Amino acid sequence: MKFHHNLVTAIVHALQAIFIEQQYADKVIERILKSNPRWGARDRAFVAESTYNMVRWWRLLWFVLHETKAPEQPTEAELWQLFGVWALHHHGTLPNWTEVAGLNPTQIHERMNYARGVRALAESIPDWLDAQGSRELPEQWASSLHALNQQAEVVIRANTLKITREALAEHLQQQGIETRPIATDGLILQKRQNLFKTQAFQDGLFELQDTSSQQVAPALTVSAGMRVIDACAGGGGKTLHLAALMQNKGKIIALDVEAWKLKNLQTRAKRAGAHIIESRLIDNRKVIKRLYDSADRLLLDVPCSGLGVLRRNPDTKWKLSAEGLELVRTHQQEILQNYSPLCRQGGQLVYSTCSILPSENQQQIQTFLESQAGRFQLLSESTLFPDVTGFDGFYIAVLERVG
Template identity: 55%
Template sequence: MKLHTNTVHGVITAIDEIFHQNKYADKVIERTLRSNPKWGARDRGFIAESVYEMVRWWRLINEVSPSDDLYHLFGTYWLLQGQELPSWREFKGIDPRDVENRYQKIQERAILQSIPDWLDEMGANLLGDKWEKELDTLNQEAEVVLRVNTLKTTRENLMNRLAEDGIDTYTPTGYKDALVLAKRQNVFRNPAFKEGLFEVQDASSQLVAAALDVQPGMRVIDACAGAGGKALHLAALMENKGRILAMDTEAWKLQNAKLRARRDGVSIIEPKAIEGNKTIKRLKESADRLLLDVPCSGLGVLKRNPDTKWKLTPESIEKVQKIQEEILQNYPSMLKPGGIMVYATCSILPTENEMQIAKFLASEKGKDFELIEDKKVLAQESGFDGFYIAKLRKKESSTPQESETAPETE
């Protein structure tokens, strides 16, 4: 494959922003691709793929590169892809044989899999024999998965509609609303997307809304809604009948949810910012279903967000675990007795998943709940993102805390 100076420069500029200015890869790539309207689909694909792959293998590339010069790092990445380098002055000093020799000498798993040492140690301790294969899988490029908007079309009709536009898809087993692209391409410009016929949502993520067992007419709270992806799925499952309260502590995220709902033909989602504990208390025992898609480390989605592993620290994971615990202690009060709650993360770490649920159930507030089932989705087993989904029921006998309602006695 022939390299072109302007597209390689685009990759170099993006990498500089991601690692030297600490910006998020997806946003950087988006801006980079907008910076030159003359780039065609092939150019844009080359830039996006090269940036993501360099981010994914950043530690390994640095280990075998002759220097930390960004062009040397790109040239090393290009050689590791089995390609040949042109005789540009920017690549002077890179000897393919030296790169290969340095690569062959590496024995450490953390370097070969291109992750921080602390993360390799943590993963091995928590996942044991499954850790190495999970790393292999998470270092592969993510497939593009669509969720069919069943309010507007069927999976078969969408599949045929996309095929007419040259977009081939297949139906993965066990995911009734999912279509997987046979080949990566930008689907956001397709008329079917603009008409609200589908959303881009990983297959594992689609399991979350399904676990809530919603029915038309229910009152549902999505308490960590963000941009509203799972709330939109819930609305489709509810046939756009009932009410969904899409909540988040960051109100700006909910604006995107409103725009997406309009495009998808959804009218039952009501955005609501969480302004402290008062918001939660006002909604006490008001929901038939409660979704807690909590903040997490994101280690299950490294396929699509490879820069996550370079931004995480042991301290940041510990901090997010405390947030998860706080949410589990406070938010379940919004669920009616007899209602169902789903706790979900896009993490593969037991400390964010089943251990959090066990801690909650053993707590005073967790005694009103029972675990129905939980699902640990590893990327190596599903082929999609790593996820955790716990389904709990609030016991019918649960009553408000006496201290909140009983009058004081002398």
């Protein structure tokens, strides 16, 4: 394979932004691609995929390079050598550049072979997180972890307010974009490509949404005319799905503590033609109290560790800590306790996370049901494991308010 020096320079700069400046990988890559509009599709894919892969295998690559953990402040020279390790491992060749001179291919292969026998190295994950997963999922962790290191497929959801899945597939095919059907309204791209510039996206015919994420809104069993509250709406992917399932009839109140997320949701809703969504910023306790006992359906898609979506956000495992995970779990229970009264008696609540850890999922529901606020009965719960489904890891629990 022929490497281009300017493209690898961009990768090195991306890694500096992600690991030294602690920026999010997706935002860094988006910015780099936007600032280099002359790159062709192949060059853009090389930069994006190589950066994501080096982030994914960060610990393994550093072990192979120096037999040490990654430094907090890696130098630019070290990052160039780290790319050399990646190039040799992934592409089987080294570029003939001074930046990677001195690397020993035999030594690299020997260290790589050793690392394959140590799971935390082989799967490139922090020791504490490997231990946490082993404790919580002794039988499922190894296979799930391996699945989470695979590249995620690009999945879209047809916006049925404007088009059917079959008509969308045909429409995209006419533009040279091949897909195959999955889930109820989902399509998987046969080949990775940028869809945001397509006219179909601009017209609001689809949203990017993984298959597992597409299972959350249907779990609410909504129907036209209902009053639904999405209490942790974020960017609104599931909110938009609910609007489509409700056929744009009824009312959806989208809540969040971040104004910029609700602003993005409003933009997306306008593009999708979803006019039953009203966004409200949670800037004080009164916002929640005014909505007590008002929702036929309540969605609590709570903040979580994000372990179920490591395939598309591999930098998460390097930004998360044991202390951070504990704070996340505390916040999840607070949301259950404080927001569950929004659901009326006889209504239903769905609690969901993009995590596979029981401490964020089943154990949270058990704690909630045993509390004074837990005036609900559990109707169903399921964990979508990535090694079983081939998609993101998710947890979905459906509860009915009985008191």
